[in-house]
Amino acid sequence: MTSVPIVENLASFSGNSRSRLKERTLLFRYLAEINLIFGAWYLQWRITHSVNFDALWLSIPLLLAEIYSYFGGVMFVIGLWRPLVRQVKSFDQMTPPLPNSDWPNVDVFVTCYNEPPEIVEKTAKAALAVDYPPTKLRVYVLDDGNSSDMRAMAERLCIEDLQSPLLQQEADRIAAERSSLLERLEQLENLTPHTQAAEQWLQNLSSGEVQSLDQTPVEFLQSLRQFILWLPPHHQNLQECLTTERLTLEQAIYQKELELVELARFRYIARPKPVGVPHHAKAGNLNYAIFSGETFGDFIVTLDADHIPKPQIIKRVLPYFYNYNIFTGRYEQNRIAFVQTRQDFYNLPPGDPFGHQANLFYGPLQQGKDGMNAAFYTGTNAMLRREALVSVGLQYFSDEFVKDEKYLDEFELVGGVSSASITEDMNTAMRLHSAGWKSIYHNELLAEGLAPDDLSSTLKQRLRWAQGTIQVLLQENPLTKPGLTFWQRLHYFKTMYSYFSGFATLIFISCPIIYFFTEIIPVKTYGYDFSIHFFPAFIVNRLTFISATWGIPAREIWRSEQYAISLFPLLIQAVYSVFFRRRIEFEVTPKQRQSGIYLRLVWPQIAVFILNILGMLWSLYLLVIGHLHYPWVHLMNAGWAIYNLFLLWAIIRASVWQPN
Numbered sequence: 224m225t226s227v228p229i230v231e232n233l234a235s236f237s238g239n240s241r242s243r244l245k246e247r248t249l250l251f252r253y254l255a256e257i258n259l260i261f262g263a264w265y266l267q268w269r270i271t272h273s274v275n276f277d278a279l280w281l282s283i284p285l286l287l288a289e290i291y292s293y294f295g296g297v298m299f300v301i302g303l304w305r306p307l308v309r310q311v312k313s314f315d316q317m318t319p320p321l322p323n324s325d326w327p328n329v330d331v332f333v334t335c336y337n338e339p340p341e342i343v344e345k346t347a348k349a350a351l352a353v354d355y356p357p358t359k360l361r362v363y364v365l366d367d368g369n370s371s372d373m374r375a376m377a378e379r380l381c382i383e384d385l386q387s388p389l390l391q392q393e394a395d396r397i398a399a400e401r402s403s404l405l406e407r408l409e410q411l412e413n414l415t416p417h418t419q420a421a422e423q424w425l426q427n428l429s430s431g432e433v434q435s436l437d438q439t440p441v442e443f444l445q446s447l448r449q450f451i452l453w454l455p456p457h458h459q460n461l462q463e464c465l466t467t468e469r470l471t472l473e474q475a476i477y478q479k480e481l482e483l484v485e486l487a488r489f490r491y492i493a494r495p496k497p498v499g500v501p502h503h504a505k506a507g508n509l510n511y512a513i514f515s516g517e518t519f520g521d522f523i524v525t526l527d528a529d530h531i532p533k534p535q536i537i538k539r540v541l542p543y544f545y546n547y548n549i550f551t552g553r554y555e556q557n558r559i560a561f562v563q564t565r566q567d568f569y570n571l572p573p574g575d576p577f578g579h580q581a582n583l584f585y586g587p588l589q590q591g592k593d594g595m596n597a598a599f600y601t602g603t604n605a606m607l608r609r610e611a612l613v614s615v616g617l618q619y620f621s622d623e624f625v626k627d628e629k630y631l632d633e634f635e636l637v638g639g640v641s642s643a644s645i646t647e648d649m650n651t652a653m654r655l656h657s658a659g660w661k662s663i664y665h666n667e668l669l670a671e672g673l674a675p676d677d678l679s680s681t682l683k684q685r686l687r688w689a690q691g692t693i694q695v696l697l698q699e700n701p702l703t704k705p706g707l708t709f710w711q712r713l714h715y716f717k718t719m720y721s722y723f724s725g726f727a728t729l730i731f732i733s734c735p736i737i738y739f740f741t742e743i744i745p746v747k748t749y750g751y752d753f754s755i756h757f758f759p760a761f762i763v764n765r766l767t768f769i770s771a772t773w774g775i776p777a778r779e780i781w782r783s784e785q786y787a788i789s790l791f792p793l794l795i796q797a798v799y800s801v802f803f804r805r806r807i808e809f810e811v812t813p814k815q816r817q818s819g820i821y822l823r824l825v826w827p828q829i830a831v832f833i834l835n836i837l838g839m840l841w842s843l844y845l846l847v848i849g850h851l852h853y854p855w856v857h858l859m860n861a862g863w864a865i866y867n868l869f870l871l872w873a874i875i876r877a878s879v880w881q882p883n
Contacts, residue, residue: 224801237311239542244307245590251770255300258767262293263762268756277746282745288727295724296764298717303334303587303771305594309665314538320676321554323755328359329537329606330520334508335528336367342673343528347377350526351384351489354534357393358482361520362489369493371848378493394486401479408472411465479833492517500632503642504652505602513612515637527603530672531569540564540606543663544734560611560660561652563589564604564667566657568674575779576877577681578786579674582775586666593664595710597656599718602648608660612639612651615658643698646691653699653715657706678821678877682793689722689797697801701815724787725794732788732831732867735860739838742852792827821878828871835864 269289275282314321331350336342343364350362366373382388494511496502503510508527514520522544526532542564545554563583592598601605616639624631641650652662674679701707701715737743746753772780799805822829839861845851 233311237505239545239547240309240311242307242309244594245308245587247770247773248306251303251624251767254770255303258760258763259297259300261763262296265756266290266293268752269746273746273748273753275743275745278743278745281734281737281743282550284730285745287810288730291724291727295717295720298713298720300767302595302714303591306587307592307594307664308590308591310544311539311665314537314541314835316549317542317545317847318597321545323356326356326359327521327541328519329355329522329524330512330518330543330609331362331524331532332365332509332524333363333519333526334365334367334505334510335373335696336505337370338528340370340372343373344376344380346526346528346531347380347489348705349531349533350524351380351797352534353532353537355537357389357488358486360488360519360537363510363511363512363518364491365726366491367502367505369496374491374493376497377489381487381489381491382465382790384488386700390486390488394483397479397481397482397486399485401476404452404472404476404479408469408476411469411472418517418808450602455555485733490517501642504645504647506640506642506647508614509647510639510642513616515610521608522613525603525605525607526670527672529602530566530670532604532670533668536564536604536669537606539667539669540663540665543665544606544608556608558659558661559608559616559663560655561600561601561605561607562665563598564669565589565667566601566604567671569671570673570676572676572882575782576880577678578873579673580779580782580783582779583772583783585737586775590666592714595714595716596708597711598652598662598664599714600648600652600655600662603672611658611660615654615660616640618658619654642693644694645687646695649692649715649718650695650699653695653701653704653707653711656708656711657704659706676882677819678824678874678880679819681877682824685790686793689794690801692719692722693797693801695719717740722794723798725791725798728788728791729795732791732835732871735864735867736831736834736838738856739842742856744856782873785870788867789825789828789868789874822875825874825878828874832868832871832875835868838862 247251266289269286274286295358312318314326328872333343333346333350347362347364353360364377364765366377492515493510494508494515501507514525522541524532524537543562544556544559546557547553548555566581567585568579571579589598619641641647641654644650656662675684696716696719701712707715734745766781842851842857842861846854846857851857
């Protein structure tokens with residue numbers, strides 16, 4: 224799937240950015256309303272007419288699972304109610320243009336821990352090649368592993384960058400400006416000895432004691448002419464003028480010398496990790512860079528170690544942070560805290576066996592969040608306003624410091640990005656939103672990264688997402704968090720709610736297996752009454768989903784559905800580990816393939832897969848020997864089981880998948 228057209232014609236719309244509803248939104252809303260009505264009608268029938276009271280141990284869990292799924296569907300539909308498609312002009316094409324001298328300083332943070340230096344180098348080189356004035360751009364490798372190889376790579380790349388034609392040109396320009404200032408200072412110094420004589424001559428002239436300019440020496444008149452050129456109207460005398468001008472020139476020369484020193488725009492930061500103080504993983508790494516005094520950019524672009532930015536990344540997102548005030552004739556900064564762009568990967572194998580393509584999330588879901596000022600920050604490919612991060616981070620730090628003064632030891636690690644969860648990105652976005660800041664989702668591919676290409680790394684990544692999200696729910700429940708709007712609460716809670724689906728999935732996939740071997744049914748009837756309630760609701764539900772995901776390849780949607788179901792053991796594990804206070808640590812997703820066969824990681828899915836097959840074979844055996852009761856019920860459960868097999872097969876296949 225390609226991103227939406229960002230700029231069709233710069234002259235086709237006034238202003239610097241605009242937004243509109245996504246195409247087919249009205250169709251989706253129409254189908255969504257019907258879907259919710261039919262779903263409620265089906266649930267009402269299930270509750271009042273179909274519960275099997277002879278097997279409450281099975282019928283009640285199934286009913287609860289269906290209710291859980293319905294409310295998840297309600298939140299899903301509401302979350303897509305107002306999807307926005309945004310268009311924006313690049314920063315250097317805004318109207319009216321913003322003078323280059325007023326362009327903000329931008330820091331690019333490349334976060335890494337144990338990645339190979341060659342991967343980080345690739346990202347760093349692309350960051351240095353970003354189309355932005357070199358004196359206003361700094362690229363930092365934040366090496367949380369403090370690797371000597373990474374440090375050596377950074378030093379080498381810094382020297383290469385300083386020797387590049389771009390920076391050599393900048394150095395020549397700064398040196399020329401400095402020379403011009405030095406020349407002017409020298410002229411000023413040459414005038415200094417004549418100051419007293421010039422002052423006396425001007426006083427005599429004003430009192431009428433000087434009768435004629437013809438009597439004044441030519442040399443002196445030339446010096447006097449230069450004095451007059453140097454003398455601004457607001458100064459009272461030449462001495463004051465020259466003193467002020469000297470200080471101004473010396474300061475300007477110092478500034479140019481500083482610019483030459485600061486021309487090294489590629490830096491390396493490895494934070495200290497004292498024993499006994501929490502380090503807070505990626506959040507601590509980012510916060511140290513913000514508060515250590517080594518960075519100063521007005522805006523911060525965060526990139527994972529493997530996400531290679533495109534040259535236009537800064538100019539494509541900066542315009543969102545500025546509003547033009549027609550009354551003052553100036554650009555003013557607004558309340559946008561961050562702009563998140565889409566993510567994609569350049570190493571996906573054919574068929575995407577691990578379900579990494581995320582056009583559903585970085586498409587309809589993020590656009591729907593954006594329409595309600597609830598776009599999520601996802602940790603990479605995003606630009607954040609330093610002021611927003613620091614102000615909100617310090618507020619949370621002060622709240623924690625009031626509770627425990629020992630928190631001061633962690634000041635440099637907790638003051639910006641949230642360190643309360645291993646999904647620091649989503650928690651940070653929620654804190655910014657609760658403080659009144661706003662967010663933007665910009666649906667343009669501006670950086671591509673590496674996706675895990677083995678099942679072990681994939682499952683570690685998904686487990687971290689699930690655990691961190693549930694952590695946030697327990698620590699900062701969006702339903703009760705002050706400052707959030709109703710719609711923001713809905714979007715954050717919907718995401719957290721979805722990670723409890725493993726229990727509902729376990730019930731759904733267990734029902735046909737239980738029936739094959741026991742003929743116990745959780746629903747009292749599977750006849751005509753069931754059909755007129757279930758199938759209309761099911762069909763409209765699928766049509767609603769198709770309209771919401773229009774434009775995304777069907778194969779990708781199917782792969783997403785497969786993983787949503789087949790990851791049920793991982794989701795249950797995540798809930799268990801968080802609720803029972805098991806130790807949870809941030810684990811960096813490996814960027815290189817981990818070799819091996821991973822069948823041991825999916826043994827629950829394999830067990831369910833085998834039980835479904837055995838159940839269908841058992842039904843077939845009963846049919847052959849003439850002992851099969853309710854054949855239509857067996858057939859319906861067989862269809863359900865086959866559907867489950869197709870869902871589970873994706874992760875089983877991924878466990879043995881090997882690259883060419």
